[in-house]
Amino acid sequence: MEIQKVGIIGSGAWGTGVAQALARGGNSVQLYTHSADLAEAINSLHENTKYLPGYPLSENVTASCDIADVAADKDFLFLASPSLYLIQNVKRILNVPSIARGRTNIGILTKGFIPSDDGPKLLVETLEDLLPECFRHNLVYIAGPSHAEEVAVGKLTGLIAASENPHNAIMFRKLLRVPGLMVYSSFDVIGVQICAAVKNVIAIVYGALDAVAEDSDIFGDNAESLLLAAGLNEIQTIGFAMGATHAETFTSISGVGDLDVSCKSKYGRNRRFGHDIIKTDILSKFKNLDDLIENISSVGYLPEGAVACKYVYQIARKHNLKLTICNGLYRILNREIEPEDFLTDLLMRG
Numbered sequence: 001m002e003i004q005k006v007g008i009i010g011s012g013a014w015g016t017g018v019a020q021a022l023a024r025g026g027n028s029v030q031l032y033t034h035s036a037d038l039a040e041a042i043n044s045l046h047e048n049t050k051y052l053p054g055y056p057l058s059e060n061v062t063a064s065c066d067i068a069d070v071a072a073d074k075d076f077l078f079l080a081s082p083s084l085y086l087i088q089n090v091k092r093i094l095n096v097p098s099i100a101r102g103r104t105n106i107g108i109l110t111k112g113f114i115p116s117d118d119g120p121k122l123l124v125e126t127l128e129d130l131l132p133e134c135f136r137h138n139l140v141y142i143a144g145p146s147h148a149e150e151v152a153v154g155k156l157t158g159l160i161a162a163s164e165n166p167h168n169a170i171m172f173r174k175l176l177r178v179p180g181l182m183v184y185s186s187f188d189v190i191g192v193q194i195c196a197a198v199k200n201v202i203a204i205v206y207g208a209l210d211a212v213a214e215d216s217d218i219f220g221d222n223a224e225s226l227l228l229a230a231g232l233n234e235i236q237t238i239g240f241a242m243g244a245t246h247a248e249t250f251t252s253i254s255g256v257g258d259l260d261v262s263c264k265s266k267y268g269r270n271r272r273f274g275h276d277i278i279k280t281d282i283l284s285k286f287k288n289l290d291d292l293i294e295n296i297s298s299v300g301y302l303p304e305g306a307v308a309c310k311y312v313y314q315i316a317r318k319h320n321l322k323l324t325i326c327n328g329l330y331r332i333l334n335r336e337i338e339p340e341d342f343l344t345d346l347l348m349r350g
Contacts (some may be wrong), residue, residue: 003027004175007074007104009089011038011063012302014109015080016048016055017148023058024154025178031063031322032070032089039063042091055152060140071096076105076175078142079127082302084293086123090130102134107161107172108141112304113311119318120311122193122242134142137164140172142187143196144253145261147268161185162192166205176285184253191244198326199259199281200270200305201312202231205329206263207274208339209347223347227325230265232256234323238312241319273303277332277339306333 004027008015011033019029033039040075041049046056064070071077071093081089108127113120118263128136144159146341150281152158159176161183163169169185176183186192205289209227213219236250249255276282282299293307313330316323331337 004075005073006076006078006175007070007072008032008078008080009067009070009093010080010082010109011035011042011048011051012080012082013048014146015078016052016057016061017146017151018080020055020057020062020152021154021178021181022175023174024180027060027175029061029319030070030074031061032067033063033065036065046093051233052148053154054198055149057152067092067098068096071099071104072100073240076106076107076172078107078109082304083110083114083123084296084307086110087114087126087130088093090127094131096131101125101303102132105168105171106131106135106139106148108139109143111143111200112308113315115311120314122190124189124193134202138168139163140165140168140281141192141196142172142176142183143192143258143259147265150268151180156234158182158253158257159183160192162187162189162254163274164189186246186249186252186254188244188246188249191246192237192244194239194242194244195235195249195255195258197304197308198235198312199231199262199331201304201309201326202228202235202259202305203268203270204274204277204303204305204309205231205325205343207268207271207276208277208332209343210271211275211278212340212343219343219347222268224263226268226347230233230260231263231325234325235259237321237323238315241321242315269301270303270305272301273299273306278302283333283335286335288335289330292333305329309333 006029009032011031023029110324112127124139140163142161146157148202161169161172309329312326332339
């Protein structure tokens, strides 16, 4: 595939890791960041010193604080802002001519849900309502077991490119066919999005269990596998309730694969947050879940599962779903129950 001009809205670890992978394939990649200091570091030091420190970046990766410039005249544009900020950033590029006229192929790297008057909505559905009509049924959602640290250095990683338009999914597969990345297509856009969002919720509980297990005569590897399997069942329950179309989505790399790495990897922010709930009593700083979300920057890293947990709780109520793990985490983050009590009750009493 010929060299492409790529823009990435969002300069977090994941967006930066993808940028470096694409640059490794010879493409020209421009990152959007709201921080002038970070843009300067990326452009002069060739390193994302805030979100991916210690990982050198190609000279083919540049950064800008001008979001319209990053979006303009690109062959491909990736949306990688955290879900909390995604919509406000996309609204700022709607009048960019290449976006308004549908000349750019858009892929989504963000995980999570978007609130609405009708309850939580999926990212693709929300963006289709926001972007020009020509993007409807043409967006590509990209996810999989893919920590940025390994993607940045070219360690083997599998991804899913999900789209209602198979041609667009294939285009993104070709773009991402760089050393270290294996990309597969899927038509199950809803299922892949659910897996990507809800696995972060399960990973927080897994991190808490892992912290408890360090000093426990009761919990160990077996209990952690029990939790992982039960968590996958809850992800699948939510997926089918919201319109997922393929059972194999949940047993593929976008389902069990992404869940496994999020729960077990040393790089996982959600696992880390669960660990901090037990070891550092991090929740003591917040009155409830809404207070946590409002002040989530004070955590020092972004546990996206904490935000997703609120919306999963709302989805469960709307669809009358029994989600013991997800609803239990909601009550933990809302300061209603103690995490140790919940884990003991969950795993020992069923």
